[in-house]
Amino acid sequence: MNSQHDHVIAVDAAVPAEVSELDKRQRREKIYTRAIEGYFQRLRLYTGWPLLLGYFLLPWLNLDGRQAVLFDLPERKFHILSVTFWPQDLVLLAFILIIAAFTLFAVTALWGRLWCGYTCPQTVWTAIFMYIEQRFEGSRNQRIKLDQEPLSWQKLRKKTLKHSGWGFVAALTGVTFVSYFVPIRQLLPELLSLSADLTAMSFVLLFTVATYLNAGYLREKVCTDMCPYARFQSVMFDKNTLVVTYDTKRGEPRGSRKRFTTKDPHQGDCIDCELCVQVCPTGIDIRAGLQYECIGCALCIDACDSIMEKMGSPKGLVSYTSENALAGQKSTGIPLKTLGYIAALAVMLALFSTTLLTRSLVELSVSRDRGQLFLPAPNGLIDNVYELHLTNRSALTDRYRIEVEGMTEFSILGGDAIMIPSGELLEVGIRLRADPNSLPSSGTQILFRAVSNNDESVIAEAESRFIRPTL
Ligand code: SF4
Ligand code: SF4
Structure with a gap:
């Protein structure tokens, strides 16, 4: 493996688990991801854009002469569209959080890490920062080369443009976040004239710096080392949960071969090109099996599908599939645990609607x-x-x-x-x-x-x- 692949996590079955874990951490250097296009990346684009537009534009929406979504802490009123929540409605806000949690549990049990791969702000903002990086510093190989080069005007220019782009997006994110608590039409002019409240300015700065560091530097480390959800969600999985999986039976034994050549019958479909590893934002090798670091972004599916297409082999060597489907077994239906999440969700929704509709106006x-x-x-x-x-x-x-x-x-x-x-x-x-x-x-x-x-x-x-x- 060459130096460019040093970040690749090689999971050797012969290595004890604790040594393998240490090995992973020691090798966790900067990850240079390769950009890839494909069906799932288009899907991510179509789901990510509405969420981003919603986040940035919602504070500009006015309703009944006030900001439509505003958490007015000094007045102790939370406005969400035409509904106003008062301190007495704390139970309704608690219901909303519980409903969100059960929705997440049910979705995870059915479709795996859909939230992490497609809608989690950490994933979406990291994708934006990676896009800016690629715009100014070029492809994966160009970025590796640039980082190894000594400092020059050209390098300084590219780095400055990248960091300016990151800074702009981070500041926009920080201002927008605070504008859910202070009306944006008041906050923006006050920030521009430096007359904003010290607390508001501090929070804008805090969220700007947090976004910059999380999406620019920490990236996959937030998912693998900091996010508690990544750790406990596997308990929601069952044999029918959709997860990104490498078809070992079909792929192994792996080995290189030329395009459209007759394959050695003893050889598997994986040509060991490592494209699936190079596109992975968390730097893992999906061929080593299901790992908690996998955020289910499907970049490796698109990467492998493009290779299979070029090789004239059927797509789907890496795919969204369940343990049952991979073993050729029929789905055993929705398990009791998942039904429990769905039932709890339905009860909470009913309680929330009844409380909301019957509360005195x-x-x-x-x-x-x-x-x-x-x-x-x-x-x-x-x-x-x-x-x-x-x-x-x-x-x-x-x-x-x-x-x-x-x-x-x-x-x-x-x-x-x-x-x-x-x-x-x-x-x-x-x-x-x-x-x-x-x-x-x-x-x-x-x-x-x-x-x-x-x-x-x-x-x-x-x-x-x-x-x-x-x-
Ligand atoms: S293994 Fe595949 S799905 Fe999982 S994080 Fe890496 S690229 Fe995304
Ligand atoms: S992209 Fe597909 S063919 Fe290439 S190494 Fe990964 S699994 Fe094997």
Whole structure:
């Protein structure tokens, strides 16, 4: 194996596992990946672009006069499109996280590392950084040569362009991330004029540096050494899970041969070209079997398919397949464990939808004026003063009518029609005026009710007392 292939992880069956692991780590030098095109790379492009566009453009989308997706921490409100989550809705946010986790479990059990290979931000951003690297420093061989060359103006120019490109994408990523917490139309001008809040600037810097290092330098090490998901997802696999696999029966014994020549019947289809290793972003050899470092990106499938095509052999020597399919056995159906994930997911979705649809869109709390229990009013009447805290949790501005239950003869002063914009909380002072002789006790239990003008079924209630002097 030449020096360019030193990063290749040779797994020798005769070497004890612990030595092999040490060997892997010692050899884990810089990986120079070869660019490859093919069916799965087009698929990655088609899935990656919408996600990237969504990430970068979503903060620019406005709805009802505010940023459509905004995690407003100072106001303790999370806006996701037309739904606003309040601190009281923490259970709904917990549901969303659990739903995401079970979706990931079910998808992994059925289709392997689909998340890692196609949608994980680490994979997507590393692919962008690799593209920039190739644009400015050239192909795999050109990059290896460039790194071995002594410093020259030409090398400095290429490296500067590459790092500028990386820096630009990293900064864009950092600003966009923070704009999910601070409105982008406010954040961007403030950052450009250096008048942004210190916390916002620090987080932009932190996420810019993290993106730069993760996608530019750490790359596969994030997947192999830092990501906990990579470690435990194999427990979700079963014999029907789709994984990227090398067909050993068909490929071995490997050996080089010329194109379109009659193959030695004792020789396998693998021509040992190592293209599958050179394209692998984690630097592994898929022919050594399923390894936790494999992120399921299918680059090796495209690489091997292109070789098989050139050799006039059928594609699929490296393919997405299951252990059962490879052994020529029928699929044993969806196992109980996966059915469990799907069932848990369905239950969580049902709970989430019910909680979301049945949560009250208006919230009311009442506090009495602590200064005086009651106030004298004209004609022998008395007043009690209250402060209503009314929150409009609906997506639209609404007007609320205040009703009171528990007293027969009284009048409400103020609070006839309280208008509150969507997502806002309003504190309204209100007086109840009554004849003390009409009240059954010195502390009459009453019930305040706020009724929505947009939808009469949207109501909120809060209890309080009306106090009168002892007669
Ligand atoms: S072995 Fe293949 S699928 Fe796995 S990470 Fe490497 S290139 Fe991607
Ligand atoms: S690309 Fe295919 S033929 Fe070449 S070494 Fe890998 S498995 Fe063998």
